[in-house]
Each structure stands twice: as C-alpha cells, then as structure tokens.
Amino acid sequence: MFEDIPVDVSPMYEGERIRSANMFVELAGPKSLGAELVQVEENVEDGKIEVIGPELDAMQEGDIHPLGILIEIQGEHLEKELEGVIERRTHELCNYVKGFMHLNQRDAIWCRVSKEALAAGFKLEHLAKTLAILFKEEFPLIESIAITILTEPAKVEEFVAKAKEEYQTRDARARELSDEDVDVFYGCVMCQSFAPTHVCVVTPDRTALCGAINWFDCRAAAKMDPDGPIFEVEKGDIIDNVKGEYSNVNSVLTERSQGTVERVFLHSVFEYPHTSCGCFEAVAFYMPELDGIGIVDRDFRGETPLGIPFSAMAGQCSGGKQVEGFTGLSLEYMRSPKFLQADGGYERVVWLPKEIKDSLEEFIPEDIKDKIPTEEDASSLKEIRSFLEEKGHPIMERIKTPEAEVPEEE
Ligand code: SF4
Ligand code: ZN
Structure with missing residues (x-):
C-alpha cells in the first residue's frame, strides 16, 4: 500500500524522537508557526495532494520552516462535529512515518524530518500521500480525502489565522453547555x-x-x-x-x-x-x-x-x-x-x-x-x-x- 513511499510506515515508529544531531529540518514549532486542520467539505477530489511552497529537497540542513497541514474530507455520514477528533489523529498518524516526528496539536504542532529520511528521498508529498491512505483506513466514513501541505510563509500565516478561527468556533460551542x-x-x-x-x-x-x-x-x-x-x-x-x-x-x-x-x-x-x-x-x-x-x-x-x-x-x-x-x-x-x-x-x-x-x-x-x-x-x-x-x-x-x-x- 505504501510502495510509493521511500520510508517505512508503521505504528512501531510512533515513539521515534528526532534529536537535533539527526535532524534535517524543523517544521512549525516554537521558533516558527504552523497548524493542522481537518475540514469536512463537499466535492473533495479524492487523492488530490498538493505542496505549496518549498519541498524538502529545496531546504537547507538545519532550516526551520513554517508548516500547514490541511486535510479536506468528504463522506455521506461525515459530520462537521467529527473534525476535531479526526484532526487529533494527525499526531499519531504522522508519527507512523519513519523519519518524521510530529508533536502537539492544532496551532502548537512541531515537526522534524530526519537526515536519513531525506537521504532516502522522502518528501512532504509522501507525508501527504501516507496521511491520505492512513486516514481513510482509520475512518471508513471518509470517502474522499485531499491533503495540502503548506510551507510558503505567507500562505501558512493565512492558513494559521483561518485554523484559529475554526478552533475558536469549536471551543465556543462547548462553552454553552455545563457539566x-x-x-x-x-x-x-x-x-x-x-x-x-x-x-x-x-x-x-x-x-x-x-x-x-x-x-x-x-x-x-x-x-x-x-x-x-x-x-x-x-x-x-x-x-x-x-x-x-x-x-x-x-x-x-x-x-x-x-x-x-x-x-x-x-x-x-x-x-x-x-x-x-x-x-x-x-x-x-x-x-x-x-x-x-x-x-x-x-x-x-x-x-x-x-x-x-x-x-x-x-x-x-x-x-x-x-x-x-x-x-x-x-x-x-x-x-x-x-x-x-x-x-x-x-x-x-x-x-x-x-x-x-x-x-x-x-x-x-x-x-x-x-x-x-x-x-x-x-x-x-x-x-x-x-x-x-x-x-x-x-x-x-x-x-x-x-x-x-x-x-x-x-
Ligand atoms: Fe485523548 Fe487528548 Fe486526552 Fe490524549 S490528551 S487522551 S488525545 S483527550
Ligand atoms: Zn495526551
């Protein structure tokens, strides 16, 4: 299933830590910005993968770049209310990828790519492809999925602002109810x-x-x-x-x-x-x-x-x-x-x-x-x-x- 992906994909890599000595680049995190967002939408082109901004092979070792991960999904029984929970799985599923480390959630994400992954030919495009497969496997309600990875600073900035609005809408709703x-x-x-x-x-x-x-x-x-x-x-x-x-x-x-x-x-x-x-x-x-x-x-x-x-x-x-x-x-x-x-x-x-x-x-x-x-x-x-x-x-x-x-x- 992952034949096009140049690195291993398995739950066994979940605990993998990429320390600075072994790191090729850092994405998002405390020294940059980033966010991940799942959106339930109409007319999602299944399997569409896009990377907007520099790919890994255009980055320099030791660089820190912003990162946005937009996951658009569609399915007859998918409700908007599921976005938060599906989005929370991004952390776990990204970590199945050997040589890719993902920490935290929402606009606090912090990722790293290892030198070995780069040497094997790994790209952000592969991360997106892997996520598309894993999300569909984990959530059978997803019929179509499209993933966009952003590394272009201005685009990420715009995306983070939009994501924050979405998070706020979700949070505000829960505030109306009490224990x-x-x-x-x-x-x-x-x-x-x-x-x-x-x-x-x-x-x-x-x-x-x-x-x-x-x-x-x-x-x-x-x-x-x-x-x-x-x-x-x-x-x-x-x-x-x-x-x-x-x-x-x-x-x-x-x-x-x-x-x-x-x-x-x-x-x-x-x-x-x-x-x-x-x-x-x-x-x-x-x-x-x-x-x-x-x-x-x-x-x-x-x-x-x-x-x-x-x-x-x-x-x-x-x-x-x-x-x-x-x-x-x-x-x-x-x-x-x-x-x-x-x-x-x-x-x-x-x-x-x-x-x-x-x-x-x-x-x-x-x-x-x-x-x-x-x-x-x-x-x-x-x-x-x-x-x-x-x-x-x-x-x-x-x-x-x-x-x-x-x-x-x-
Ligand atoms: Fe679930 Fe979040 Fe609690 Fe982890 S921290 S167990 S994802 S609710
Ligand atoms: Zn936890």
Whole structure:
C-alpha cells in the first residue's frame, strides 16, 4: 500500500524522537508557526495532494520552516462535529512515518524530518500521500480525502489565522453547555500509546487537556465508533459536585487505567487531580509557600516560580501519573466557570504567564485580575508574595491563617 513511499510506515515508529544531531529540518514549532486542520467539505477530489511552497529537497540542513497541514474530507455520514477528533489523529498518524516526528496539536504542532529520511528521498508529498491512505483506513466514513501541505510563509500565516478561527468556533460551542446539563461525559484513551494508564475525562466544562477535543467532539466520535478510543462514561451518582467527583466516572477510570487511578476530582489539583499524559497545553501547580496555584503553558520559555521551566515540570507530572498538586489542563478549561472551582478558581491563582493572562482577559473575574502577577511583575516566590501583599490578593488572608499551611486539609 505504501510502495510509493521511500520510508517505512508503521505504528512501531510512533515513539521515534528526532534529536537535533539527526535532524534535517524543523517544521512549525516554537521558533516558527504552523497548524493542522481537518475540514469536512463537499466535492473533495479524492487523492488530490498538493505542496505549496518549498519541498524538502529545496531546504537547507538545519532550516526551520513554517508548516500547514490541511486535510479536506468528504463522506455521506461525515459530520462537521467529527473534525476535531479526526484532526487529533494527525499526531499519531504522522508519527507512523519513519523519519518524521510530529508533536502537539492544532496551532502548537512541531515537526522534524530526519537526515536519513531525506537521504532516502522522502518528501512532504509522501507525508501527504501516507496521511491520505492512513486516514481513510482509520475512518471508513471518509470517502474522499485531499491533503495540502503548506510551507510558503505567507500562505501558512493565512492558513494559521483561518485554523484559529475554526478552533475558536469549536471551543465556543462547548462553552454553552455545563457539566450539570448532561448525563454522560466521555473518556479518551488515545494517549495510552505512550501514557498507558492515562484516561482523559472530557466534560462540557473540562475540555480535554490537549485542548483539541471537547464534549461535542467526543459525542460525535463515540457515536461514529463506539468501540474506539473515545467512549461514553455515564456520570453515575454525584459524590462531590464542587470537586467534580462522580461514582461511575471513578469506576470507569479504574477499569480503563488498569486499576492505577481509582478516583478523580475534575475541578481540583488536590488529592485526586486529573492525570496528565504529556500533551497538556498548560500545567496548574500548587505552591505550598504561598498556598496558591500557578499556571504555566507550553509556550512559556522562562522559569516558573518553582525554579524550573515548563518542560521540567511537564516531565514530573506526565506519563499518566496522578501527582497531587499538579494537573495538566487546556487553556479552554480556564475559560470555564468551573475552572479549579474546588480550590477557589482564580482567587487561588497567584501567578501565570502574561500571554495566557491576556488571552483569558474576559474570563478572569474583574476584582481579581489585577491582583494576579505575571512574569513581568514577579518571578520568585518572594517577589510574588510582595506583589500579592501590595495588591491585596485574597490569598494573603489564607496565608496568614496557620491552618492554610497544611494543604492536605483543603
Ligand atoms: Fe485523548 Fe486526552 Fe490524549 Fe487528548 S490528551 S488525545 S483527550 S487522551
Ligand atoms: Zn495526551
């Protein structure tokens, strides 16, 4: 099936890492820009492959180029709602290609091509052809598929802007619904290929931590493929409405995590926080010295107040582990009124990068907004403390009461 492709294609290459020494070029990623987008459309010319902009053989070793991956699909039973879930598979399927590495999702993608792949004659055109075959194989509902790869900077820029609009439309829709409005949540085990005990619980208020899959996406996916990686989870009895603990969510989680995780609080970083696979957009971390919570996202380059960068923190709490005081989350979850509600929501947040703060402008309560420092106001715990004191952040009341120093008693 892959006879025209000069490199091997198999799920066995999924964990392949391409380090700088072995890298020919980098595409998208933190030093450039990029996005991937699946669109359900009419009149898709099946098998149409296009590369707009320089191909790999026109690039120089060590270059960094922007990258856009547009996947247009058509099928009688394909719904628009499936776009998000199908798009999320791009990550896995790109990684089947030996010598091609794909990280993250949406407009956070970051890819690399190895020197060996280039030497074998691999081109972006082959990546597109491979994806066209794999997507049809994975999703029989796809009748026609066309793939466009963009590397031309101006075109990628335009494409990323369009993709962001699409992501926003998807996210905004889910915002209209809340956890109480539904009887079923969804589970996703797509990331078990590298985090074998990780199960995402996706609810109207808690968009999956990868930021790419919301409750509506899951509903469409579970309907299309009930035995697939996304499945219905009946809520069962409410154990704690504020923390977000439900009897049947716990049972399903226990079963699907092979007994590793028995309880989860959907809206807290304490005791039984949601587990984290590795693709979270941000991490919430507890700082006992301030009895407050900090947030750091993937794009933040500096050090967090804990003295470590995002990458080191991600290493400590990823892989499907349940680590008290840490939880991976999506930026969209920070727009939910239930955002860490059991811990005090934004009243408990004592640090976050300026970029996320600005992007969440309308979702952070007015009376607390100016009291939360960013890296521009403070970076060490000491500086944060003075800032909080000066601005009269509500957390200062808690720190002054001795009981608050024992986080377990939350
Ligand atoms: Fe599924 Fe969660 Fe992985 Fe997103 S992060 S693909 S929701 S398991
Ligand atoms: Zn993941």
